[in-house]
Amino acid sequence: MPINLAxxxxxxxxxxxxxxEAVFAVLLFLALGGAGLPVFAGFNAGLGALAGPTGGYLIGYLPAAFLAGVFCKERRSFARYALGMLLGLAACYILGTAWFxxxxxxxxxxxxxxxxxxxxxxxAVKIALAAFLSLKVRKALACRAQK
Structure with a gap:
């Protein structure tokens, strides 16, 4: 199982x-990888990577993105963002492990x-970092939009 920052x-x-939008971004990533662009861990690509033993984890990025997006929509707090991402991780793990x-x-x-x-x-580090960065970026964009 390769380590990556996906x-x-x-x-x-x-x-x-x-x-x-998050689900669409993941679909685009999966489509590019499925079409042969080496965007998956270890520079893998193709339908074989999606259909292989670890392909379920790649497909699991879809519910992970969706759940993170749903939880990060309202009440912007680190705890809420982290919870949505944790639930997304659980969905990814369940789908990927069952597939494996x-x-x-x-x-x-x-x-x-x-x-x-x-x-x-x-x-866990990825969740903490993503929640922190997402909050900072959203706050910066909101401040900029008010000017």
Whole structure:
């Protein structure tokens, strides 16, 4: 399972855009990668990357972006942003791990031990960073719009 910053971008999109715009941004990313542009972790690309054992995590970026976008729409606080991103991460993990278990014919605990548990600390940092940056960018844009 490769380490990358894609979830940071997904959460930032959800934090700075509407839910629909964030989902569209992720769809564009998936379409570019599916069409062969090497945008996935490890410079992978193509439909094989989407359909492979870790493809479910890529598809899981869609509900992650949506949930982050929904929660970041109202009541702009770090806790609310982080909660939306945490729920998005859970959706991504559920979809991706289920996909991995089915496609790799793996046991659930084995899948969790290689696909989820090692990434929890880094993903927590990505959530904190995305929530912080999203709040700062939205605040800066709101101040600029008032001038």
């Amino acid at each position: 979830l940071l971008a997904v959460f930032a999109a959800g934090g700075m855009l509407s839910a629909a 278990v089915i496609s790799a014919k793996a046991e659930i605990w084995h899948a969790l031990s290689i696909c989820v548990f090692p990434f929890l600390p880094g993903d």
